[in-house]
């Protein structure tokens with residue numbers, strides 16, 4: 001039986017590992033997570049190795065699994081290197097090294113023939129000179145490592161702001177990207193097996209609030225004009241980087257003007273499932289979580305996409321003007337037709353992702369009406 005044979009190790013035990021484990025179980029696959037946080041969301045549905053990512057005993061236990069994947073790009077590359085040769089690690093250390101570091105990632109994207117916003121790498125005081133002009137006069141300064149959900153980022157309009165922002169980041173290695181006048185943001189995932197077979201996720205449209213993803217929608221607006229190109233760029237990266245496993249590309253869609261092709265720039269790449277594609281859990285098709293499990297374990301894999309119009313709204317720790325936590329109207333969310341609640345079992349903290357609600361509808365008009373209602377219920 002399959003369940004005797006297959007188990008999956010995951011570096012990281014957050015909500016993505018939790019949802020990977022929930023997708024793996026029905027396939028007969030047991031999951032083991034290595035995660036130092038004692039309150040890790042994945043502990044509720046997986047064997048939890050409560051230890052640092054580089055803990056030798058923890059890594060030995062992961063090495064007993066059929067394959068190891070990750071849910072979090074900030075795991076030390078040393079952990080993947082220690083596992084290499086003992087168990088398939090997908091994606092591997094070389095791909096992680098690129099995607100955990102903004103400057104290296106952008107350089108690798110360009111080498112794969114993929115366009116990004118103009119950027120300048122800032123590593124020393126001297127790099128500041130002329131940098132803003134080089135990216136078009138307005139930009140966003142981001143730390144090269146450890147930034148997420150808008151953290152470690154600053155909007156820059158003047159040279160003085162650039163110097164002050166870099167000083168405020170303690171002179172950390174950064175990338176200054178030119179401000180992109182995008183018409184919308186979209187994302188798309190690609191999976192590649194060790195044998196080189198490719199499969200793709202759907203094109204999804206994303207709306208951010210204060211640097212954090214708020215709402216995702218399928219289908220994306222004008223998907224016919226962009227999906228083929230997004231898949232082609234994802235394929236180019238997956239092949240150039242010899243992806244094994246699943247990765248997600250975030251794109252800026254530019255205004256192509258009259259009749260021209262719609263240009264796409266890649267903003268960033270995550271070597272894993274992505275918040276924007278949580279809606280694949282409830283759209284009726286294969287979910288992104290099952291797709292990553294299948295890709296990593298070498299199980300049969302097809303393209304995955306919802307069978308119905310689907311949206312997702314994130315539940316992010318929100319507070320009123322006195323700092324008192326604001327809660328969604330849970331009963332009203334549960335009562336909304338087509339709504340499915342997914343909570344991560346994390347303690348409330350302002351700005352922290354605590355869960356999400358997926359929403360399915362029979363057609364686009366019904367989805368828009370239900371989404372407007374759902375947005376009112378979630379602060």
Ligand code: AMP
Nearest residue numbers: 117140149150177178179180208211268
């Ligand atoms: P990131 O952490 O790179 O995903 O950035 C978070 C969000 O900030 C993006 O999803 C965009 O909405 C916005 N953003 C980031 N970089 C740029 C850019 N170069 N131009 C315009 N908006 C950006």
